[in-house]
Amino acid sequence: MPGCGRNDRNWIYVILQFGISLNKRGVAVAEKLLEVKDMVKHFPVRGGVFSRVRNYVRAVDGVSFDLEPGETLGLVGESGCGKSTTGRAVLRLIEPTSGEVSFQGTDVCALNRESMRRLRREMQIIFQDPYASLNPRMTVGSIVGEPLTIHGIAKGKEKEEKVASLLHRVGLRPEHIRRYPHEFSGGQRQRIGIARALALNPKLIIADEPVSALDVSIQAQVINLLEDLQKEYGIAFVLIAHDLAVVQHVSDRIAVMYLGKIVEMASADKVVMEPKHPYTEALLSAVPIPDPTLKKKRMILTGDVPSPVNPPSGCRFHTRCPYKEDRCVMEEPPMREINTGHFAACHFSEKLYGVGPKTNGAPAG
Numbered sequence: 001m002p003g004c005g006r007n008d009r010n011w012i013y014v015i016l017q018f019g020i021s022l023n024k025r026g027v028a029v030a031e032k033l034l035e036v037k038d039m040v041k042h043f044p045v046r047g048g049v050f051s052r053v054r055n056y057v058r059a060v061d062g063v064s065f066d067l068e069p070g071e072t073l074g075l076v077g078e079s080g081c082g083k084s085t086t087g088r089a090v091l092r093l094i095e096p097t098s099g100e101v102s103f104q105g106t107d108v109c110a111l112n113r114e115s116m117r118r119l120r121r122e123m124q125i126i127f128q129d130p131y132a133s134l135n136p137r138m139t140v141g142s143i144v145g146e147p148l149t150i151h152g153i154a155k156g157k158e159k160e161e162k163v164a165s166l167l168h169r170v171g172l173r174p175e176h177i178r179r180y181p182h183e184f185s186g187g188q189r190q191r192i193g194i195a196r197a198l199a200l201n202p203k204l205i206i207a208d209e210p211v212s213a214l215d216v217s218i219q220a221q222v223i224n225l226l227e228d229l230q231k232e233y234g235i236a237f238v239l240i241a242h243d244l245a246v247v248q249h250v251s252d253r254i255a256v257m258y259l260g261k262i263v264e265m266a267s268a269d270k271v272v273m274e275p276k277h278p279y280t281e282a283l284l285s286a287v288p289i290p291d292p293t294l295k296k297k298r299m300i301l302t303g304d305v306p307s308p309v310n311p312p313s314g315c316r317f318h319t320r321c322p323y324k325e326d327r328c329v330m331e332e333p334p335m336r337e338i339n340t341g342h343f344a345a346c347h348f349s350e351k352l353y354g355v356g357p358k359t360n361g362a363p364a365g
């Protein structure tokens, strides 16, 4: 690399030579921290006298996405659509049935136990229920410091100082270090979980519904904390939520999941302002609008998500879609690029929503 000075010619050289690009915030990033291709996770359903496998829960059924360093991808969808299973399978907390996961170019699925343990330093998870995920018999200091001990990173005074600084960073006080999880509020407990996830300086955090168990007033504080941390440390996030409102302001891109598949993916603005899939339209209809004088067309979703054991034929959303046509029942819509960087899996995206931005795009035929 020619010189270390920061001038435009040097940056162009770096971009051309090493496949580095500028992300939405103008930060130079090596492409692709994480790449997930055709991930499948089927859970066996057993029954009968010999507990034979009778069927499979198709929890995740061919999910593909990627993530740049420092990027936040919001993963949204109703309960049971496979968000947590996706997150856990990416980290190999459960073994995927098939598919590929590549983290910084390493084939995660090919790693043995020891290599996977080392890689986990870089990939952390924050759980929905902070109380269940924190050991009630351990002090906060031990909980947050445990990863440092396990990975042999710090001990003694150095560990104590690091734990104190992590607690400070997530908004907890030094005296909290000797207390137990039950002595904290839900929001504080989630902060403890975040401090623990941060301890190993991860490059990726999968946050699985990190605020859905918290009071609405506390949710914004925790989401703001995650956003600050992302900016400060350049951590990439997969932010899982069933509510689009939770992810829309902090995500660079949003992926919408329905019954084991991603049905729409684009920049957060595009998904929220110009959805191209009826399921996203329905999720957006459920997001309250701050100005009560503004009226919007509402699509109310009826019925529950169908069983992932026997998903509907063709388009999985056809049993609840108001725009369903005969083709939808017969033919599964592939994921297509409807507009630059805007992907949706619906046969009729263009007809329903047009191809371009709402302001200047005329709906296609």
Ligand SMILES: Nc1ncnc2c1ncn2[C@@H]1O[C@H](COP(=O)(O)OP(=O)(O)OP(=O)(O)O)[C@@H](O)[C@H]1O
Pocket: 043, 044, 057, 058, 059, 077, 078, 079, 080, 081, 082, 083, 084, 085, 086, 242, 308
């Ligand atoms: N260990 C398991 N064995 C069998 N089925 C499972 C298992 N874990 C999840 N499932 C099923 O897989 C499907 C997807 O579950 P998952 O927890 O990934 O959904 P989710 O989108 O995270 O939902 P929620 O918003 O309620 O957390 C569900 O039907 C669930 O019942």
Ligand code: SF4
Pocket: 277, 278, 279, 315, 316, 317, 318, 319, 321, 322, 323, 324, 325, 328, 333, 345, 346, 347, 348, 349
């Ligand atoms: S393919 Fe058909 S059923 Fe599926 S979302 Fe599009 S219009 Fe609705």
Ligand SMILES: [Mg+2]
Pocket: 083, 084, 085, 208, 209
């Ligand atoms: Mg979940």
